[in-house]
Amino acid sequence: MNKTSSKQLLGVAIFLIAIFIGVPLAISLTGRWDFYFTLTSVALLAIASAGVWLTFYIGRINIGQGAFALIGAYVSAILVVKGGISFWISLPAAGIFAAIVAVIIGLPILRLRGVYFAMITLVLTQVVTLTALALPITNGAKGISSIPLPSGVSLFGIPIIPEFAAMENTKLAFYYTACILMVVTYAALYRLVNSRLGHLCRSMQQNEELASSIGVNIAHIRIVIFAISSFFGGIGGAMFGSIAQSVYPSSFQVADSVNFMLNCFLGGLGYVFGPMLGTLVLYFGWDLLFELGKYQLLIYSIILIAVIRFLPNGLLSLRIGKGGQS
Amino acid sequence: MANPGLSRPGFIFRKKEPMEQILANGVYLGSQYAMIALGLTLIFALMNVLNFAHGQMYVIGGFVTYTFYGQWGVPFILALVMSCVTLAILGALIEKLLFAPVIKGSAREESTMLLAAGIAFLLDALILLIFGEKQRGVPKIIDGVFNWDFRLIMPYDRILICVLAILSIVGFIGFMQYSKTGRALRALAQDRTAAQLMGVNVDRYSMIGFALGAMLAGLVGGLLVTITGVNLGMGGPTSIKAFMMVMIGGAGVISGAIAGGIILGFMEAIGLAVLSQYGDITYLLIFVSLMIFLAIRPQGLMGKPWG
Numbered sequence: 001m002n003k004t005s006s007k008q009l010l011g012v013a014i015f016l017i018a019i020f021i022g023v024p025l026a027i028s029l030t031g032r033w034d035f036y037f038t039l040t041s042v043a044l045l046a047i048a049s050a051g052v053w054l055t056f057y058i059g060r061i062n063i064g065q066g067a068f069a070l071i072g073a074y075v076s077a078i079l080v081v082k083g084g085i086s087f088w089i090s091l092p093a094a095g096i097f098a099a100i101v102a103v104i105i106g107l108p109i110l111r112l113r114g115v116y117f118a119m120i121t122l123v124l125t126q127v128v129t130l131t132a133l134a135l136p137i138t139n140g141a142k143g144i145s146s147i148p149l150p151s152g153v154s155l156f157g158i159p160i161i162p163e164f165a166a167m168e169n170t171k172l173a174f175y176y177t178a179c180i181l182m183v184v185t186y187a188a189l190y191r192l193v194n195s196r197l198g199h200l201c202r203s204m205q206q207n208e209e210l211a212s213s214i215g216v217n218i219a220h221i222r223i224v225i226f227a228i229s230s231f232f233g234g235i236g237g238a239m240f241g242s243i244a245q246s247v248y249p250s251s252f253q254v255a256d257s258v259n260f261m262l263n264c265f266l267g268g269l270g271y272v273f274g275p276m277l278g279t280l281v282l283y284f285g286w287d288l289l290f291e292l293g294k295y296q297l298l299i300y301s302i303i304l305i306a307v308i309r310f311l312p313n314g315l316l317s318l319r320i321g322k323g324g325q326s
Numbered sequence: 327m328a329n330p331g332l333s334r335p336g337f338i339f340r341k342k343e344p345m346e347q348i349l350a351n352g353v354y355l356g357s358q359y360a361m362i363a364l365g366l367t368l369i370f371a372l373m374n375v376l377n378f379a380h381g382q383m384y385v386i387g388g389f390v391t392y393t394f395y396g397q398w399g400v401p402f403i404l405a406l407v408m409s410c411v412t413l414a415i416l417g418a419l420i421e422k423l424l425f426a427p428v429i430k431g432s433a434r435e436e437s438t439m440l441l442a443a444g445i446a447f448l449l450d451a452l453i454l455l456i457f458g459e460k461q462r463g464v465p466k467i468i469d470g471v472f473n474w475d476f477r478l479i480m481p482y483d484r485i486l487i488c489v490l491a492i493l494s495i496v497g498f499i500g501f502m503q504y505s506k507t508g509r510a511l512r513a514l515a516q517d518r519t520a521a522q523l524m525g526v527n528v529d530r531y532s533m534i535g536f537a538l539g540a541m542l543a544g545l546v547g548g549l550l551v552t553i554t555g556v557n558l559g560m561g562g563p564t565s566i567k568a569f570m571m572v573m574i575g576g577a578g579v580i581s582g583a584i585a586g587g588i589i590l591g592f593m594e595a596i597g598l599a600v601l602s603q604y605g606d607i608t609y610l611l612i613f614v615s616l617m618i619f620l621a622i623r624p625q626g627l628m629g630k631p632w633g
Contacts, residue, residue, distance in 0.1 A: 118439070119376070119569045120573065127614060262443055265436070302448065
């Protein structure tokens, strides 16, 4: 059922070569080292956006990914700074913690639909920000700063991941880490969408009652999907905190949650790789427009509006008749 | 973003506020909030659009009144009218040029959310370029403070604004109930296709409804600039509050928006009075209780299930 044509394989190969070899080569040729940070951010935000896209796949508009990214960032930071645990263990821990929170919160709120779900997730972002301000362990508005760089990992004396602090080019290391994470995330997402669960999700997206009436356990599926989605959010947030070496309650706010949603919409909701493209275009576009100074937001929003005005179904809808599932 | 408040009613620096004072603050905040929520819910009911830019429209309303009343010395009422007119025109243009074509051309209704967010960015950029990023305030409309035995203290201008807000709400309800346009709008909100079959010009009334919703946002902005002033950063938090009120009352229901606004106003007034020493914990509690409430009653107080 998972037939990948040679054309698709070629596309993936080109993409992998481009991000792992092409981009570092291009950057070292042009000397624009600042692009590493931009592209690393794009990769991490794309992971979180993948989660938002997945919740859309069961017909829910999720504007709460900032909340789970913030939770992930805090969990990882607290484990590393206060618990002295290796970052590489705190990373999955952050994702799992975010997923657990998602299950607890999701049980009641996933009963909501449409705009109600969208609005409550928006409020959720605000709740997490305020909680981070109020709790003692998160250190209030001061946040957690000077988080150490990820330490090395070795198995049976063979180093698998080198010590980040000892590296001369941390940017490149973070770039590779983020890209590997992103590739794994999207591979998992693609696999999920093309699995039995993916088919069930599509049936829910179209009509929940109908899906339920033919024996789909919709309550179970939507919790699982929301947990996976938040896991992505937590991973992205934790990695982001590690790169910035600091976490504040304002690290991920309502605006970030809205941006995650925009990434998915702009890329196109019917396409697995939509959120990746959307993140790249939005974040990179924003960065490129920086030179316009005070007109940055104006030009950016006009382009955004123009895109949605003339391509209401997302950028990838230009590629007609390919990959569209719904 | 730590304090998503329009303003805190904490103009009295006494330790314990008497009950009368808290209630009066609640009525004052509630009437403002209800007006903001009305505009949002109207737009939602008519077009199924979640207007992210509502807070920005409110801010523009504030700046227009500031420019006319605060800078050029035009009478306050006239400045308010200018706020309404500006926002109504802006709203009509946004609907005609952006929302209507996108709704027609889009495979999914949710695309309008992206558009609304884009418009919120655009309006923020325009406000920044036209009005700057400074906090702006206007001279008081009337001086003096109403003081009832130190149990209830309320500046006269707040009372006036509160009365004006309540009058506008009553006027709006009357307009929706008894005018021909109001009837058409209600029909449109109830069932779009049926309204069209009954000969309602759907496109035209969608535009009028959107303009009306934007106008309400501008009117509150103009009213509140006399008390809290206005600045660029107010837009986003205002939108979030408006969403909350709409959710409490039920999306797309006018009475629900009013109820939601008043409930939020009272919760805030009581919370800030009782929990003032704990800082922003009031908002945390409001958010959490809202989530619990919605888990029990997903459609809000008066909403239709699944909007």
